[in-house]
C-alpha cells in the first residue's frame with residue numbers, strides 16, 4: 001500500500017497525476033491527513049513520495065473536475081483526497097460521463113463537499129469583521145474568524161482586492177493570513193483570545209448592519225443558520241439585533257412602500273457580451289448566478305436541454321427534486337408524465353428544447369424530504385433573463401408553457417390557465433404560444449379519474465402544436 005500525506009490541492013494534483021500515469025488503482029493508495037494542528041504551519045508541501053514503478057500512461061481530465069477538486073480540497077473531511085482520486089480513476093478509465101451523474105455515491109459526496117465549501121467561503125466573506133489597532137504609528141486591521149473548512153486561502157485573494165490599501169490580517173484556528181498592501185503571507189493559526197475584541201470600528205459595523213438589515217426576511221431560525229451563533233461573538237452588530245427585531249414590522253411596511261423597481265436580475269450574471277453568445281456559454285455562466293436566494297439551497301442551476309435547432313420550446317416552472325440532483329430538466333416523475341404525453345401527441349422529445357422559468361429548485365424541508373415550493377414573483381422576474389437568452393439562441397417558432405407560473409411569466413401576468421389553456425395566444429416571443437397543464441399538477445391530483453381527464457387535455461393541447469405547424 002502506497003501512502004501519501006497531502007497538504008493542499010496542488011500536492012494532491014501532483015501525486016494523483018503521478019499515480020494515474022502509472023495506473024495505480026485507488027485500492028492500492030492511502031492518502032493520509034496531516035495532523036490538523038500543524039497543517040498550515042509549514043507553507044511548503046511535505047508529500048512523502050515512495051518510489052513508484054515507471055510505466056507512464058497519458059490521460060485527460062475534464063476541466064470541470066479540476067475546478068470541483070480544487071474546491072473539495074478546501075473541505076475538512078480527511079477522506080477527501082482518497083475520494084477525489086477514486087473519482088479521477090473512474091473518470092479516466094471507463095466512466096467519462098461520471099461528472100454528470102449526481103446520483104452516484106462518490107459524486108454526490110463530492111458535490112456535497114463542494115457545496116459546503118462554497119457556503120463556508122460565502123460566510124467568511126460575509127462575517128469577517130476587522131478591528132483597528134495601531135502598531136508603530138501605523139493602522140492595522142485584524143479579524144478573527146472560525147471557518148468550518150480550510151477556506152482561508154480560497155478567500156484571502158478576495159480580501160486583498162477589496163481592502164487593497166489597508167494592512168490587515170485574518171486569524172483563524174487553523175491558519176492566518178496577513179496583507180501588507182503588496183502580498184499575502186500565511187502563518188500559523190491562533191486562538192480567539194489572541195485577537196483584539198473591541199475598538200472604534202464596532203460603531204461603524206453596527207451602523208452598516210442597521211442599514212443593510214432586511215426586516216422582511218427576519219426569521220430567527222434562518223438567521224442562526226446563515227449567521228451561525230458561534231460567529232455572533234465576533235460580530236458587533238449582534239448587540240443591536242434585538243432592537244432591530246422590535247422595529248422590524250414598521251420597517252417592513254416602509255420597504256414595501258419603497259420596493260418598486262428595486263431588484264437584482266440574472267442579467268448581471270450573463271456571459272461577457274464581447275464574446276459570441278452560445279447555449280454552452282450561457283449554461284456555464286448560470287452556475288455563477290446569485291440574482292436571487294434560490295441558489296443558496298439548491299444543488300445546482302438546471303439549464304435547458306435540447307437541440308439548438310428545435311422548433312418547439314417547452315417551459316415548466318422550476319426543476320424538481322430529481323432535476324436538482326441530476327442537473328437536467330424534466331427527468332423526474334413529472335418528466336415521465338411529459339415524455340408519455342409527448343409520445344402520445346406524436347412529438348419526438350429529442351427534437352424539443354425543454355427548460356424552466358426559474359432555474360433553481362425552491363423547496364421546503366420536511367425531515368429528509370424536499371417539498372416543492374412555488375417561486376415568488378421576484379424570483380421569477382430575476383430569473384427571466386436566462387429564458388430570454390435561451391430563446392434568443394434557438395430557432396424555435398412554438399412556445400409551450402406548462403402551468404401557471406410559466407404562462408403568467410411568459411404570456412401575461414393576467415393569464416388565467418383554467419380559462420385560456422389550450423388556446424393559441426401571441427406572446428412577446430412568438431405568435432405561436434400556448435399554455436397547458438404542468439405534469440406535476442396532474443401528478444398531484446387526488447383521484448385517478450381527475451388525472452386521466454387532465455392528462456387527456458395535456459395530450460390534446462400538445463397535439464395542436466404539431467397539427468398546426
Ligand code: SF4
Nearest residue numbers: 289291292295360383
Ligand atoms: S433562480 Fe434564477 S435568478 Fe435565482 S439564482 Fe437561480 S438562476 Fe439566478
